[in-house]
Amino acid sequence: MKPVIAACSVRGEARCSDKDLKAALSQWLATPPRRIDRMILQALLCSAPLKARVRSDCGLYLASRHPARATMGALLDAVCVHQRQPKPFEFVNSVSNAAGFHVAAQLGLEGPNLFIGAGTNVWKQLQALAALDLSDGVITQALLVVIDENGDFQAQAVLIEAPTNAQGFAELTADIEVLQLQAC
Amino acid sequence: MTPIYLQRGALHSALGADLRAAGAALQGGQRPVSGSFLLHELQQPRPYLAVGGCAENRPQRCDRLLGETLGEQPGELDDCLLIIASTSLDIDDLEQLIAAEGGFHPEHSTPLDRLAEDLRQRWGFADAFTLNTACTSAANGLLYGARMLASGLYERVLVLAFETPSAIAQQGFGALELVSPSGVYRPFHPERDGLILGEAYAATLLAKEPGDAPLAKLLGGFSACDTSNLTTTHEDGSHIDWVMREALRSAGVDIGQIGLVKLHGTATGANDRAESNGVRLLFGDALPPLCVLKPWLGHTLGACGLSETLLLVENLASLPGVDYAAEALLPLIAQPTSIAADSLLLANFFGFGGNNASLILQRCTGDQA
Numbered sequence: 001m002k003p004v005i006a007a008c009s010v011r012g013e014a015r016c017s018d019k020d021l022k023a024a025l026s027q028w029l030a031t032p033p034r035r036i037d038r039m040i041l042q043a044l045l046c047s048a049p050l051k052a053r054v055r056s057d058c059g060l061y062l063a064s065r066h067p068a069r070a071t072m073g074a075l076l077d078a079v080c081v082h083q084r085q086p087k088p089f090e091f092v093n094s095v096s097n098a099a100g101f102h103v104a105a106q107l108g109l110e111g112p113n114l115f116i117g118a119g120t121n122v123w124k125q126l127q128a129l130a131a132l133d134l135s136d137g138v139i140t141q142a143l144l145v146v147i148d149e150n151g152d153f154q155a156q157a158v159l160i161e162a163p164t165n166a167q168g169f170a171e172l173t174a175d176i177e178v179l180q181l182q183a184c
Numbered sequence: 185m186t187p188i189y190l191q192r193g194a195l196h197s198a199l200g201a202d203l204r205a206a207g208a209a210l211q212g213g214q215r216p217v218s219g220s221f222l223l224h225e226l227q228q229p230r231p232y233l234a235v236g237g238c239a240e241n242r243p244q245r246c247d248r249l250l251g252e253t254l255g256e257q258p259g260e261l262d263d264c265l266l267i268i269a270s271t272s273l274d275i276d277d278l279e280q281l282i283a284a285e286g287g288f289h290p291e292h293s294t295p296l297d298r299l300a301e302d303l304r305q306r307w308g309f310a311d312a313f314t315l316n317t318a319c320t321s322a323a324n325g326l327l328y329g330a331r332m333l334a335s336g337l338y339e340r341v342l343v344l345a346f347e348t349p350s351a352i353a354q355q356g357f358g359a360l361e362l363v364s365p366s367g368v369y370r371p372f373h374p375e376r377d378g379l380i381l382g383e384a385y386a387a388t389l390l391a392k393e394p395g396d397a398p399l400a401k402l403l404g405g406f407s408a409c410d411t412s413n414l415t416t417t418h419e420d421g422s423h424i425d426w427v428m429r430e431a432l433r434s435a436g437v438d439i440g441q442i443g444l445v446k447l448h449g450t451a452t453g454a455n456d457r458a459e460s461n462g463v464r465l466l467f468g469d470a471l472p473p474l475c476v477l478k479p480w481l482g483h484t485l486g487a488c489g490l491s492e493t494l495l496l497v498e499n500l501a502s503l504p505g506v507d508y509a510a511e512a513l514l515p516l517i518a519q520p521t522s523i524a525a526d527s528l529l530l531a532n533f534f535g536f537g538g539n540n541a542s543l544i545l546q547r548c549t550g551d552q553a
Contacts, residue, residue, distance in 0.1 A: 060409070066293050072278075073288035079355045080283040083224045091356035092414055095271070096296070096316040097537035104538065105411035113409030113539060114324060117273075117296025117314035125313050132331045136185075136434075138406075 003162035005141070006053045007173040010046045012183030014151045018070075020184040021045060033102050035089045039068035042147050043099040044106060046155035049179050050143070051107050053159055058141035059111035059133045061126040062100045063118035065148045068093065103145065111139040122146055123168045131163035144172075153183075185404040185434045188330035189548070191395035193388040193494045194252040196245065197481050198233035202252075203494055210480055210495065211502040211520070218367060218380060218482075221351075223358045230358055231367040233382035233482035234349060242276060242348055245385050246299075250307060253342065253387040258307075263339035266312035267329050268300045269321035271486035273314065276348045303344075310338060316486065318535030319448075320407060321345065322386070323489030323543055327405040329390050339391070345487035346385040353485065354381060360415070362452050369479040371449030372456050372512040379450045382482015386490040398548040400497040403528070404435025407541035415536050416454040421461025424540055428466050428530060431542035435528075442472050443527025444503075446496050447514070448534045449476035450483055455534060460513040473523060474516050475503050489533045489541070497547045500525055525549045 012021070021041040025032050028048035033040075043062060071094050078084045092098060097115040104113050112133055116125060123146065130142035145157045146169070156169050166172035193203060198216035200206030209216070218231035240248065254261075274294055282288050295301075297314050304312035315325050322345035329341035347353075357363050357379070364378035388399070408430070410423040417423050432439060445467075448459055463471070477492045484491045496503075500523040509518035529545040 065295050065297070067296065069290045069293045072293060073290070075352050075356070076278060076282040076288045079224065079351050080279050081287055085224050085226070085359040086352070086356050088356075088359050091352070091359060092536065094352070094356070095318050095414075095536045097318055097535075097539060098414060100317075101409065101411065101414050101537040104409045109411070110408065112407050113317070113537065114328070114407075115316050115537075117298075117300065117316070119295070119297035119301055119313065121311060121313075122297075125311070128332065128337060129328055132328060132335060135335070136331070138430075 002175065003160050003164045004172060004176050005159040005161055006050050007158040007176060008046045008049045008179040008181065010155045010181045010183055012153050016184040024183050029106055036102060037068040037071040037093045039064055039147060040093065040099045040102050042153060042155040043103050043145055045183060046157040047103045047107060047143060047145060050157055050159050054107050054109065054143065055141050056108050056110045057139050058109045058143055059130060059139040060100050060104055060109050060113045060143050061130045062145040063116045063122045063126055065118040067096065118146055118148065123166065123172065127164050127166065130160065134163050185331065186334035187401045187403050188333050188390050188392060189394045189398040190400045190402065191389045191391050191398050192253050193399050194249050194386065195491055195494045196235050196249065196385040197491060198235055198382055199480050201237060203498060206495055207499045210499050210504055213504060215480065221354050224355055230363045231380045232354065233380055235383045246344060246346065249344065249385050249387045253389050261308045262310050264309050265329065265332060265338040265341045266300060266303055266309040267325040267341060267343045268314045269325035269343060269345040269486055270347060271316060271318060271321060272348045272350045272353065273299055275350045275352055279351050317539045318537050319485050319488055320533045320535040320539040320541040321486035321489065323533040323541040324407050326402055326489060326543060327407060327541065330402045333390055333392055341390040342387060343390065343490060344387045345490040347383060347485045347487045349383050357381060364451065369451055370508060371447065371451040371476040371478060372460060372514050372516060373508050374511055376451040376456060378452055379483040382484045384481060384484035384487045384491040386487055386494055388490060388494065394548060394552050398552055400548055401546045403437065403544045403546055404431055405541065405543040406430035406434055407539065410538040410540055414538065417458045417534060417538065417540055419454060419458045421458050421465050424459055424462025425465035427540045428462065428542045431544055435544035437528055437544055439467060441528050442530050444473045444475060444523045444529050446492060446529060446531040447474055447476050448532040449478055456513060459532065463514060471515060473521060474514050476516060493531060493545065496529065496531065497545060500527065500547055
């Protein structure tokens with residue numbers, strides 16, 4: 001059994017607007033969720049193409065280097081500068097695991113749903129967390145997702161069905177064809 | 185699941201300067217005195233439970249907490265994983281910066297692993313990461329940290345959980361109308377009117393061996409995502425029921441063996457209804473003693489999985505009751521109650537993002553303690 005089932009990597013330039021991302025996502029999801037922010041869009045963009053391969057007893061292990069900057073900016077400006085109440089949907093979207101919730105809801109995942117801050121060892125850490133649930137039989141698949149936006153962005157998703165221990169995305173997906181997408 | 189020991193623990197909370205002081209206040213029935221903040225625009229006060237009496241900033245506080253947990257001579261930490269469980273992280277710094285500079289710029293955004301990496305470098309941990317699953321962050325930190333130990337990845341895991349006072353959290357929960365206007369924290373009361381946020385800093389050292397004076401054993405647990413709604417779980421309690429059953433299964437424990445349930449009990453309308461239904465689905469009419477701890481600490485959000493766990497296992501000899509037990513959705517304990525020290529404990533923690541988690545714990549007694 002090959003542990004890696006499928007993978008997708010989405011790149012986008014800094015000029016990609018949220019509207020562009022929504023348009024790109026509509027190719028993969030018939031009814032994308034409303035009022036979602038950029039990080040949620042990015043997580044969905046790299047995960048939705050794998051939907052046909054995902055079973056319900058799948059866990060989600062998601063990481064991002066930064067929070068969605070536009071959401072954080074809107075919240076901080078409203079609360080700390082203008083002394084206004086935040087918009088409820090912006091506050092709810094600012095919860096780090098909001099992206100995980102939407103991915104799980106759209107792909108029908110019923111397993112654990114974890115979010116970690118992405119650092120140098122992010123792929124090793126996600127694999128270690130997923131390996132616990134795979135080894136214990138809590139799930140039969142794990143979806144690993146990493147989002148990194150620093151000017152341009154990259155969102156990568158890998159679907160596995162057994163514990164892995166690769167150094168990073170390239171090693172993890174070395175034996176399969178990765179779906180490469182350019183958001184805009 | 186292989187049982188894992190909570191070898192040591194530390195807690196700084198509104199209830200007390202340390203875990204011992206918090207326990208004394210809990211057993212003495214001395215509730216913390218809440219401060220308040222004003223909701224923007226509405227200019228209405230809402231309660232807040234802050235940690236008192238110390239001028240430390242967050243980094244100093246975290247360093248002290250780590251020192252208290254690891255002991256005076258922690259030695260090399262190159263066998264120890266650090267897990268930070270928090271929703272606030274460095275938002276306190278950002279809020280001050282943005283207020284001072286008059287607006288947010290993208291370069292203000294700090295990496296989500298910044299604090300974990302800083303502590304890893306300064307303290308020499310083998311690895312570190314930030315786990316953020318809203319109000320189940322620390323519960324998941326305990327559960328996954330313990331299982332990482334059991335799988336042999338590390339010899340020790342330190343879980344550091346904290347929530348700092350945050351204007352974003354205060355105003356955000358206020359905007360969702362989830363913060364109690366009355367300032368009376370009454371989980372499961374038919375006229376409950378919301379939560380009271382609380383500041384807390386907690387840490388525990390997990391290991392396969394008990395050490396000199398272990399606090400408790402984590403025997404099992406389960407965590408999963410309910411995708412029905414981002415801010416609430418299935419109101420019929422079915423997802424909560426399933427999560428609790430899976431937690432029991434992971435620990436190899438039968439329902440009838442549970443000696444106490446520590447409820448999540450936010451005192452918000454939907455959460456308490458869902459948890460009440462879930463608990464009744466699981467236990468039927470044979471309900472074990474049920475307790476709530478948020479009235480004593482406030483809702484410490486991402487830290488509650490550890491702040492409430494530490495307070496619980498240290499105070500089984502006298503857990504507080506509530507004076508509205510007869511009216512509550514669930515039959516909460518009404519008087520200070522002593523639970524057998526070796527009782528099996530089920531502790532619930534639920535959060536935004538659909539995250540529901542339950543832990544099975546047992547206080548260490550006798551020779552182990």
